[in-house]
Amino acid sequence: MHLVAVGGSDAGISAALRAREVDLAAEVTVVAADAYPNFSICGIPYYVSGEVPRWQNLAHRTRADLEAAGLSLRLDTTARRIDVAARKLLVTGPDGADDVISYDQLVIGTGALPVRPPIDGLGELGPRDGVHLLHSMGDTFTLMHTLEETAPASAVIVGAGYIGLEMADALATRGLLVTQIEQLPEVLPTVDPELGALVHAELTRREVKVLTGTTVRAVSKAPAGRDGRLEVTAVTAAGEPVTCAADVVLVVVGVRPDTELAVSAGADLGPRGAIAVDRMMRTGLPHVFAAGDCVATYHRLLGDTYLPLGTTAHKQGRVAGENAFGGHREFAGSLGTQVVKIFGQAAARTGLREHEAKAAGFDPLTVASEADDHKAYYPGSHRIAMRFTGDRQTGRLLGIQLFGSKDAEIAKRVDIAATAIFHSMTVDGLSDLDLSYTPPLGSPWDAIQIGAQDWIRVGTATERSC
Amino acid sequence: MHLVAVGGSDAGISAALRAREVDLAAEVTVVAADAYPNFSICGIPYYVSGEVPRWQNLAHRTRADLEAAGLSLRLDTTARRIDVAARKLLVTGPDGADDVISYDQLVIGTGALPVRPPIDGLGELGPRDGVHLLHSMGDTFTLMHTLEETAPASAVIVGAGYIGLEMADALATRGLLVTQIEQLPEVLPTVDPELGALVHAELTRREVKVLTGTTVRAVSKAPAGRDGRLEVTAVTAAGEPVTCAADVVLVVVGVRPDTELAVSAGADLGPRGAIAVDRMMRTGLPHVFAAGDCVATYHRLLGDTYLPLGTTAHKQGRVAGENAFGGHREFAGSLGTQVVKIFGQAAARTGLREHEAKAAGFDPLTVASEADDHKAYYPGSHRIAMRFTGDRQTGRLLGIQLFGSKDAEIAKRVDIAATAIFHSMTVDGLSDLDLSYTPPLGSPWDAIQIGAQDWIRVGTATERSC
Numbered sequence A, B: 001m002h003l004v005a006v007g008g009s010d011a012g013i014s015a016a017l018r019a020r021e022v023d024l025a026a027e028v029t030v031v032a033a034d035a036y037p038n039f040s041i042c043g044i045p046y047y048v049s050g051e052v053p054r055w056q057n058l059a060h061r062t063r064a065d066l067e068a069a070g071l072s073l074r075l076d077t078t079a080r081r082i083d084v085a086a087r088k089l090l091v092t093g094p095d096g097a098d099d100v101i102s103y104d105q106l107v108i109g110t111g112a113l114p115v116r117p118p119i120d121g122l123g124e125l126g127p128r129d130g131v132h133l134l135h136s137m138g139d140t141f142t143l144m145h146t147l148e149e150t151a152p153a154s155a156v157i158v159g160a161g162y163i164g165l166e167m168a169d170a171l172a173t174r175g176l177l178v179t180q181i182e183q184l185p186e187v188l189p190t191v192d193p194e195l196g197a198l199v200h201a202e203l204t205r206r207e208v209k210v211l212t213g214t215t216v217r218a219v220s221k222a223p224a225g226r227d228g229r230l231e232v233t234a235v236t237a238a239g240e241p242v243t244c245a246a247d248v249v250l251v252v253v254g255v256r257p258d259t260e261l262a263v264s265a266g267a268d269l270g271p272r273g274a275i276a277v278d279r280m281m282r283t284g285l286p287h288v289f290a291a292g293d294c295v296a297t298y299h300r301l302l303g304d305t306y307l308p309l310g311t312t313a314h315k316q317g318r319v320a321g322e323n324a325f326g327g328h329r330e331f332a333g334s335l336g337t338q339v340v341k342i343f344g345q346a347a348a349r350t351g352l353r354e355h356e357a358k359a360a361g362f363d364p365l366t367v368a369s370e371a372d373d374h375k376a377y378y379p380g381s382h383r384i385a386m387r388f389t390g391d392r393q394t395g396r397l398l399g400i401q402l403f404g405s406k407d408a409e410i411a412k413r414v415d416i417a418a419t420a421i422f423h424s425m426t427v428d429g430l431s432d433l434d435l436s437y438t439p440p441l442g443s444p445w446d447a448i449q450i451g452a453q454d455w456i457r458v459g460t461a462t463e464r465s466c
Helices: A010-022 A041-048 A061-068 A137-150 A163-175 A193-205 A259-263 A310-324 A354-359 A409-423 A428-432 A447-465 B009-024 B041-048 B063-068 B137-150 B162-173 B191-206 B259-262 B310-324 B354-359 B410-422 B428-432 B446-463
Strands: A002-006 A027-031 A071-074 A078-083 A088-092 A098-102 A105-108 A113-114 A131-133 A152-157 A178-183 A208-210 A214-221 A231-238 A239-248 A248-251 A254-257 A288-290 A298-299 A303-305 A339-342 A347-349 A364-370 A381-390 A397-405 B004-005 B027-031 B072-074 B078-083 B088-092 B098-102 B105-108 B112-114 B132-133 B155-156 B177-181 B209-212 B214-221 B230-238 B239-244 B248-251 B256-258 B287-290 B297-299 B304-307 B338-343 B345-351 B364-372 B382-389 B398-403
Touching: A002 A010, A002 A310, A010 A027, A010 A061, A010 A105, A010 B088, A041 A137, A041 A163, A041 A347, A041 B027, A061 A071, A071 A347, A078 A259, A088 B112, A098 A113, A105 A310, A131 A137, A131 B027, A131 B105, A131 B132, A137 A248, A152 A163, A152 A231, A152 B063, A163 A178, A163 A193, A163 A248, A163 A339, A178 A239, A193 A208, A193 A339, A193 A347, A193 A397, A193 B162, A214 B259, A231 A248, A288 A310, A310 B428, A339 A409, A339 B009, A347 A409, A354 A364, A354 A381, A354 A397, A354 B428, A364 A447, A381 A447, A397 A409, A409 A428, A409 A447, A428 A447, A428 B027, A428 B137, A428 B310, A447 B041, B004 B009, B009 B027, B009 B072, B009 B105, B041 B137, B063 B072, B078 B259, B112 B155, B132 B137, B137 B248, B155 B162, B155 B230, B162 B177, B162 B191, B162 B248, B162 B338, B177 B230, B191 B209, B191 B338, B191 B345, B191 B398, B287 B310, B338 B410, B345 B410, B354 B364, B354 B382, B364 B446, B382 B446, B398 B410, B410 B446, B428 B446
Parallel strands: A002 A027, A002 A105, A027 A071, A105 A288, A131 A248, A152 A178, A152 A248, A178 A208, B004 B027, B004 B105, B027 B072, B105 B287, B132 B248, B155 B177, B155 B248, B177 B209
Antiparallel strands: A078 A088, A088 A098, A113 A254, A214 A231, A231 A239, A298 A303, A339 A347, A347 A397, A364 A381, A381 A397, B078 B088, B088 B098, B112 B256, B214 B230, B230 B239, B297 B304, B338 B345, B345 B398, B364 B382, B382 B398
């Protein structure tokens, strides 16, 4: 049995490792387009910031680890075409020569590609001019080259999603003057604007200049004599023009699934043009699985959607690798659980926000509240801003969003809620959970139980007023 | 409708507050034996250590808060007897005069009393000699008086459970030389000795002298000219005598339910002599509920047991208060979820340990493993030592125990597992949970998912070898 995984990132490597775990006799080959298999792409901002001193540290596992686990690595090798009927994969190797790899089972983990927004000049200007996209290790080296060789004083970051915010943190930490431009009305548009505003305030406190509701129209080389090598032209929601000077421009406005290989083999596509798969991660093409950022993901509350996340890629890859060797595991589904650190703060969410819940047919109510991460009398406590969304009809917990100090266990608290939502708990039910308590690390009712009780109080009052 | 809650601590106050929440017209009286209603007893060690500067800070709510919430407080008032048929409570007030309070519903929240172990001299020596028990705010003031007035240089702490450990931390933080004596073979006997040994190492690192497997036989005044005012005589498991000098001796070896009031009214008792209640917190006596450290607690995996915890008291009080006003809420059950901070480390558990699971009829397997709290490449990561217990037959997760830095989100990770156990998840199922990830705050597979996968690996290998 020969499993071939296309893609050296989370999904491909997870599938390959799981296959070897399930069947120690399995022959497993990973075909990776670059020379950096199993790198922690999510860690790139911390290498750029200097907090991670060596890029080699970003490897989840070294090449030697992967080989010791029984994986054959074909690096700098591009998968060109799948002959589904013959179970053959056509690849181009590092020397430019084509080769054919036979497989019994194939896992496509081609990942995603960074979106290039329609900005004038983006096609012409590149890394040598200080204009960067950021997705792969290769992009990272190129950016680091610019940072180290040209010692830029300032940067414009286009986009204020997870990566945009992490890069604002990273470049400010490196000492650059950062301007962050977001087209939508508030930063971190994946959480409610009320929490986005708290992220915004943290950016401002850290001297990042933030322009929201502002669309970048063009990037150009700055005329001689100006501050900065580059000029960014944008327009506000009110139609006012804005111009920013910067030595570096970083465009990080999201990703789209890389489906070319799957499409050329005849795979069906789903939401947002991602590869359609069932919950066993089968594409519908015989012996061809797919997983990770290239596929449409099953969401436990929404059904199929596109929600590229490293955690999901790991899980889906693992499911694909197990099923390729006769397993029957189903991907249990995403809840879109995410967390991001922005300087000293963190924002996290799981489940649905109000508009998402409404679109999915729920009757949502969202209630804002606050609680301490641990008893306020013990030194070092922090307030946590919370937003709970539940269904008015059934009382079901649909989602929570948290914001607070990076030391306020935001991430793990969202995980408690994710575990509750996984089991379709009601908001009221959260108060029944037996959670741990000691004054330096919690409260007799954990913050999320206080948030749940506040939701119930408001929900009950709303009913009464009807 | 008049609800009377006997007890000014977690259960009594929670019942009283919930009753007012459920029915704003409710008349609610709290009868408290001391003048410190709604104090955070769990916070005492941090007041003793000096980390909490004022004892008043330990109030969950002030007296004014409680009165603003509509509670009538009868402080320094001891409940003597319940006339169940007449629905009357006989009390003795602060002036020593008896009084009778009529009620419609009564909630007994009399709590627990500190256990006095059979140690010679304990009956004769008291706070004036430097010998202390520690349970109430009154005990705390007495201990602080000794610490402040006699400026002791050294302390012996008898007992190394949660409170004993927290007091070792507290007194060492105050600068005392602390010797901790535990009868059982390892400290923190509520976790497996493998983790207890890690707690032991942290105590040693902080210069607490630890004697395990050592039973204290006697406390006496030290002869003149010796170090310390007191002499503690103990014996090791091997029968060797041990003598320790100390200026202060603190005995904290656990608690027993305070059931005198309930018993005299005819209430039935359950495990460990605690008041028997159903899951609606009814005692069986008409119109008499009971909650908190005085009752036998429903455990989701064990049925009725005695497991006094502040979190449980809050929940049970809330259930009793709701049901007293016509509610039908059931206490969902404890999982014994607990966490303790010891200097810079924390230990936590939820669910069952191997011997507990075996006694309850499960076929348990416990597997030790380790993982990082967040990606090791990001600064400040910590290893977490984990022990997972699951049922071999069903794969069900029965319990987890964690030990690691107090900054490693030990408490909230145990809470994720508690939420999983609440829903009868399998160990394998933990890998399906959609948990949050960003390199500074987690890993693509959270530590508890890595522990779960290690359990599966060992469990599968064990099956194979059979």
